[in-house]
Structures are given as structure tokens and as C-alpha cells.
Amino acid sequence: MKEIKFNIPLKDQKYFRNLIKFVKSKKSLHGPGENIHKTKKKLNDIFGFKYVHLTNSCTSALEMSALLLNLKHNSEIVVPSYAFMTTASSFVRAGYKIRYCDIEKRTLMPSFNQIKKCVTRKTRAIVIVHYQGFSVNYLDKLQKFCKKKRIFLIEDAAQALGSYFKKKPLGTFGDFGCFSFHHTKNLHSGIGGLIVINNKNYRKKSDFVFEKGTDRSLVINDKQKYYSWVNLGSSFLLSELHASFLLPQINDLKEIIKLRSKIYNRYISNFNKWLDDEFIICNEYIYKYNYHSFVIVLKKNIREKFLNFLKTKKIIAFIGYKSLHTSQMGKKFLQKKQKLKITDMVENKIVRLPLHNNLSLKEVDYISQNIKRFFLSKI
Numbered sequence: 097m098k099e100i101k102f103n104i105p106l107k108d109q110k111y112f113r114n115l116i117k118f119v120k121s122k123k124s125l126h127g128p129g130e131n132i133h134k135t136k137k138k139l140n141d142i143f144g145f146k147y148v149h150l151t152n153s154c155t156s157a158l159e160m161s162a163l164l165l166n167l168k169h170n171s172e173i174v175v176p177s178y179a180f181m182t183t184a185s186s187f188v189r190a191g192y193k194i195r196y197c198d199i200e201k202r203t204l205m206p207s208f209n210q211i212k213k214c215v216t217r218k219t220r221a222i223v224i225v226h227y228q229g230f231s232v233n234y235l236d237k238l239q240k241f242c243k244k245k246r247i248f249l250i251e252d253a254a255q256a257l258g259s260y261f262k263k264k265p266l267g268t269f270g271d272f273g274c275f276s277f278h279h280t281k282n283l284h285s286g287i288g289g290l291i292v293i294n295n296k297n298y299r300k301k302s303d304f305v306f307e308k309g310t311d312r313s314l315v316i317n318d319k320q321k322y323y324s325w326v327n328l329g330s331s332f333l334l335s336e337l338h339a340s341f342l343l344p345q346i347n348d349l350k351e352i353i354k355l356r357s358k359i360y361n362r363y364i365s366n367f368n369k370w371l372d373d374e375f376i377i378c379n380e381y382i383y384k385y386n387y388h389s390f391v392i393v394l395k396k397n398i399r400e401k402f403l404n405f406l407k408t409k410k411i412i413a414f415i416g417y418k419s420l421h422t423s424q425m426g427k428k429f430l431q432k433k434q435k436l437k438i439t440d441m442v443e444n445k446i447v448r449l450p451l452h453n454n455l456s457l458k459e460v461d462y463i464s465q466n467i468k469r470f471f472l473s474k475i
């Protein structure tokens with residue numbers, strides 16, 4: 097058996113064909129051109145997004161959110177500690193303070209109470225991470241809570257394109273929704289991202305922040321002759337070249353998710369027969385889901401042994417995030433005496449199994465059998 101990789105990014109010929117067609121056309125790599133316009137339109141048509149920018153990463157989308165907020169220095173932003181580094185650092189860069197919240201073992205996302213506990217008079221925004229492409233089961237309540245308290249809500253939906261809460265797509269609940277097209281995601285452009293501007297008051301300003309803090313968008317739309325510096329911004333744009341690879345994938349979105357769902361459900365049916373004492377699978381989600389990843393939480397502290405065993409069988413599994421509040425950079429934002437008990441308890445027990453569109457069901461069975469072997473022989 098050849099090595100089973102944790103991820104193999106989509107690389108179908110037809111995606112490259114569109115890229116090659118674009119290169120042969122000798123059109124501007126910078127854009128925005130046909131590929132960027134069409135990608136945006138298709139995403140808007142499918143998900144009902146009203147105003148979007150294709151960015152060069154989800155990190156850029158998060159950094160855009162932080163700049164758009166334009167809050168006072170040291171304003172507090174609530175972020176789960178169990179998150180990606182830039183979920184937090186994007187807001188720190190803009191001069192804000194992070195207040196970490198804990199997560200639930202069952203979902204690996206914060207409960208509503210855990211979030212509320214972190215909200216103080218200084219809280220100006222909450223970042224909710226849709227881990228694995230799931231959302232918390234109180235997203236509508238959180239949205240109402242934020243409106244009532246005049247707190248911004250930002251969705252870190254890096255992993256969540258194609259997932260819904262009730263009947264609404266993720267990314268449409270917050271003031272801003274941020275997605276990733278990094279090559280570990282269901283759809284990808286190598287690197288890439290998207291910001292959805294749901295808060296109407298920030299649409300015009302988002303054009304400026306997106307274009308390096310200038311009003312170049314007005315020149316592109318023939319409303320002005322020259323552009324100049326009007327805001328803080330940065331170079332957040334995705335290139336036409338990247339968009340030319342991404343665009344054809346959007347037509348295949350349903351198929352891509354369907355294939356992932358078969359792999360996901362094969363793991364579930366394999367594991368249901370055996371092993372519920374050894375690990376938890378977080379799969380209580382009842383809404384439409386994009387099958388982004390397959391995550392298990394081990395019951396014992398045996399992750400290194402487990403990963404090493406899988407490696408001897410040529411199976412490459414991966415850990416989840418390293419918590420932010422224990423990291424070299426992130427620990428300075430932990431409140432005095434603050435404890436994140438569940439994050440501390442589970443972060444070293446989380447494992448992501450291979451899940452990608454090139455994984456065969458035979459390989460899923462091989463992985464599952466070896467996991468069974470590991471636990472039955474108590475290696």
C-alpha cells in the first residue's frame with residue numbers, strides 16, 4: 097500500500113485547463129477580470145452572498161475584518177483559544193486585545209455560556225470559528241445577542257464553505273464572514289480566500305480596505321480619474337491566475353461534497369461497529385454540512401503513540417490546532433487566573449484522519465482496520 101496522505105488538493109485536468117486557457121489569453125494577471133467576476137457571481141448565486149471580495153487568504157479576510165471594525169486601541173475581541181493562529185493575530189495586529197474562551201468537548205467549539213462569560217463592558221467583537229465546517233448550534237441566538245449588545249460578530253468560516261445553519265449558509269450570519277481557499281480546503285486556489293460583507297454599512301469602506309486603503313475602486317468604476325489614500329488597508333486581492341483555477345471547481349461543488357460525504361460516512365459506519373470506548377467523533381450536526389474533515393478525540397493521552405503507529409502503516413494523520421493561550425505569542429493574552437480547562441484537556445487528544453477527494457473507500461477501510469488494530473492490541 098502506498099502512503100496515504102492526510103490531504104491531496106484537488107488537481108483535476110479541467111481546473112488546469114481553465115488556468116492554461118487564461119495564461120494563453122495573455123490577459124492581465126492582476127485582475128479583476130473574467131475569472132474573478134465569474135467566481136464571485138457563482139458564489140453569490142449559490143449562497144446568496146450580497147457583497148464579497150476574493151482575497152489572497154482567509155487570513156487576509158480576517159485582517160480586513162479587523163481593519164474594517166476600526167475600534168479603539170485595546171478593545172476586547174472574544175476568540176476561542178482552540179483556533180488557528182491568524183483567527184487571533186489578525187485582531188492583535190490591529191491593536192485589539194484578545195479574550196480567550198473555552199470550548200466544549202462535544203463540539204470543540206465554545207458553548208453560548210462560555211462565550212457570554214467572556215463578554216465584558218470592553219467587548220466589541222466576537223469571532224466564532226466554524227470548526228470542521230460545523231457551526232455552533234446557537235448561531236442565530238448569538239447573532240441576536242451581538243445585535244442587542246452592539247457587538248460585532250465575525251465568522252471564521254475558513255473550513256465552512258457549503259455548510260449551513262438551519263437553512264442559511266455559514267458566512268451570512270456575522271457582520272463579516274471569512275472563508276479560505278487554501279489547498280487543504282474543499283475548494284482551493286493554492287492560497288486564496290473570501291470575505292462576505294453582510295453589514296451593509298461596511299460595503300463601501302470594504303472596497304477601500306481591500307485595495308490597499310485607496311479609492312481605486314472608484315477609478316475602476318469610472319467614478320473618479322485618480323485614486324489616493326483614504327483608509328488603512330492592505331494588498332488583499334486574489335490574482336486572476338488563482339481565480340482561473342478556482343472558478344471551474346465551483347461548478348463541481350456538489351459533486352466534491354458528495355464524494356467527501358461518502359468517505360466521511362464510510363469512516364462512521366466502520367467505527368460504529370467497533371470502537372466507541374476509545375474515542376469520540378464529533379458528528380451531532382443536523383444541518384447541511386460540507387464534510388470538510390474527519391476529527392476524532394481520543395479518550396486517553398496517547399496521541400503521539402497513535403500517530404506513530406499509523407505512520408508505521410503509511411497512514412499520515414494530523415493533529416488539530418495547538419491552543420493559542422499556551423503558545424509563545426498567545427499566552428500574553430490569557431487573563432490572570434483564567435483557566436481554559438476543556439481546551440487544556442482535549443487539545444492533545446485531537447486527531448484529524450485523512451479526508452480528501454482522492455481517498456478511496458478501500459483506503460478508508462485500511463485506515464479504519466489499523467485504528468481498530470491499534471486499540472484492540474493496546475499498542
Ligand SMILES: Cc1ncc(COP(=O)(O)O)c(C=O)c1O
Pocket residue numbers: 152153154155156179180182183225226252254255275276277278288289
Ligand atoms: C479556522 C481557520 N481560520 C483561518 C485559517 C487561515 O486560512 P488561510 O490559510 O486561508 O489564511 C485557517 C486555516 O486553515 C483556519 O483553519
